[in-house]
Structures are given as C-alpha cells and as structure tokens.
Amino acid sequence: QSVLTQPPSVSGAPRQRVTISCSGSTSNVGDNGVNWYQQFPGKAPKLLIYYDDLVPSGVSDRFSGSRSGTSASLAIRGLQSEDEADYYCSSWDDRLNALVFGGGTKVTVL
Amino acid sequence: EVQLVESGGDLVKPGGSLRLSCAASGFTFSNAWMAWVRQAPGRGLEWVGRIKIRAHGGTSDYAGVVNGRFTISRDDSKNTLYLEMNSLKTEDTAVYYCTTNDWNYGHFDHWGQGTLVSVSS
Numbered sequence: 001q002s003v004l005t006q007p008p009s010v011s012g013a014p015r016q017r018v019t020i021s022c023s024g025s026t027s028n029v030g031d032n033g034v035n036w037y038q039q040f041p042g043k044a045p046k047l048l049i050y051y052d053d054l055v056p057s058g059v060s061d062r063f064s065g066s067r068s069g070t071s072a073s074l075a076i077r078g079l080q081s082e083d084e085a086d087y088y089c090s091s092w093d094d095r096l097n098a099l100v101f102g103g104g105t106k107v108t109v110l
Numbered sequence: 111e112v113q114l115v116e117s118g119g120d121l122v123k124p125g126g127s128l129r130l131s132c133a134a135s136g137f138t139f140s141n142a143w144m145a146w147v148r149q150a151p152g153r154g155l156e157w158v159g160r161i162k163i164r165a166h167g168g169t170s171d172y173a174g175v176v177n178g179r180f181t182i183s184r185d186d187s188k189n190t191l192y193l194e195m196n197s198l199k200t201e202d203t204a205v206y207y208c209t210t211n212d213w214n215y216g217h218f219d220h221w222g223q224g225t226l227v228s229v230s231s
Contacts (some may be wrong), residue, residue: 002154032216035217037155044221045155050217050219090157098172098173099157099173102154104154104155
C-alpha cells in the first residue's frame with residue numbers, strides 16, 4: 001500500500017487529454033513539491049515534471065503538472081501511442097522523513 | 111553527458127550481504143546528493159535512501175524497511191556511490207537504481223540502468 005494514491009490505470013484515445021491524480025496528505029503533498037516520472041517496460045524511469053509544474057529540458061510540453069492542497073495531477077495533452085508507459089508521482093514526507101512514491105499508473109492509448 | 115553505471119547485483123541467500131556500486135561521470139559528483147531507488151519485479155518504485163554532499167554534512171537517510179540493514183556511502187575521489195546491504199530478505203529482491211538527487215527540489219534527475227539483486231535460497 002503506497003503512501004501516495006494513484007489510479008492503477010488510465011486510458012484515452014489518440015489526441016485526447018488525460019490526467020493522472022496523485023493523492024497524499026498534509027505531511028507530503030500538502031507541504032512539499034511533487035515530482036513525476038515516466039517508465040517504459042524494462043527501462044529506467046525518466047523525470048517528467050519536478051516541483052509540481054516544472055518541465056525539464058527535453059521533455060515534451062504536452063506534459064504538465066499541478067498541485068492543490070493534498071493532491072497533485074499530471075496531464076498529458078494530445079495523447080500519442082508513444083505515451084503508453086507507467087507514470088509515478090513522488091514527494092517528500094515530513095512525518096516519515098522519507099521520500100514516498102505513488103503506486104504508479106499505467107497509461108494505455110486506445 | 112551524465113552517466114550512472116550500477117554494478118554488483120547478484121543472487122544471494124537470505125541473511126547474506128552484498129555491496130552495490132554506482133560509477134558516476136559527466137557531472138561534479140562531489141557536489142551532488144545521490145540516492146538509491148529500487149523496484150521489485152512487477153511492482154512500483156520504492157525509495158531506499160539518499161546521501162548528502164560533504165558540505166551539507168554528508169549524512170544519509172533511509173526508508174524504514176531498510177534502516178539498520180543498508181548503508182549508503184560515497185567516495186568522492188572515485189566518483190562512486192555505494193549501497194552496502196546486510197541481513198538481506200527475499201523482499202529485497204529488486205532492480206536497484208542509482209540516481210542523482212536535486213537538493214533544491216528533491217527530484218531524481220538522472221538514473222542509471224539498474225542492477226538486479228535476487229535474494230533466494
């Protein structure tokens with residue numbers, strides 16, 4: 001059971017917009033920035049969004065992030081087949097004094 | 111180009127020990143917080159721990175499930191990060207990733223390819 005809660009799966013048609021939620025508590029998402037990672041099968045994760053809504057150089061601007069209260073979300077605009085992957089949110093937890101991840105969300109392009 | 115290359119993964123019996131290494135290049139290693147993240151087969155990502163730079167105390171923090179059994183260390187003269195694992199359990203079976211850990215925003219911006227640790231009798 002992960003400290004941060006994500007839906008196990010999300011799907012959408014090509015060119016659609018999908019969002020992935022990440023729900024936490026006041027000790028993590030409510031008080032610290034949220035980061036998002038993309039992972040393809042058999043590959044290392046890749047940073048997608050950091051500090052809620054900042055996009056690293058080289059990452060498509062179709063990806064965006066936001067945070068409000070104890071929840072955060074990742075949006076993928078103009079969904080493409082190459083976006084099929086697992087997505088993880090993470091945040092620092094002040095009560096646990098540890099970095100916590102969500103359980104991951106598998107994105108499927110219909 | 112930043113490169114992180116893990117090594118040392120192996121098959122080990124429960125109760126055994128193992129040391130992983132991560133060779134870093136392409137950035138100033140001594141000025142980078144570093145971390146280990148693992149992923150059990152078919153499961154999600156799990157933070158193992160991190161180590162700060164010497165200027166920030168050089169201290170380490172660990173996930174509760176490994177605290178007291180795992181030790182993270184670094185050799186800045188060799189640009190190498192280590193993970194010493196003792197009293198290994200079957201549930202420690204995972205791919206272990208070495209990452210850089212931004213100290214301002216806390217994200218992992220660069221990842222190695224991972225090394226597999228299997229704990230089984």
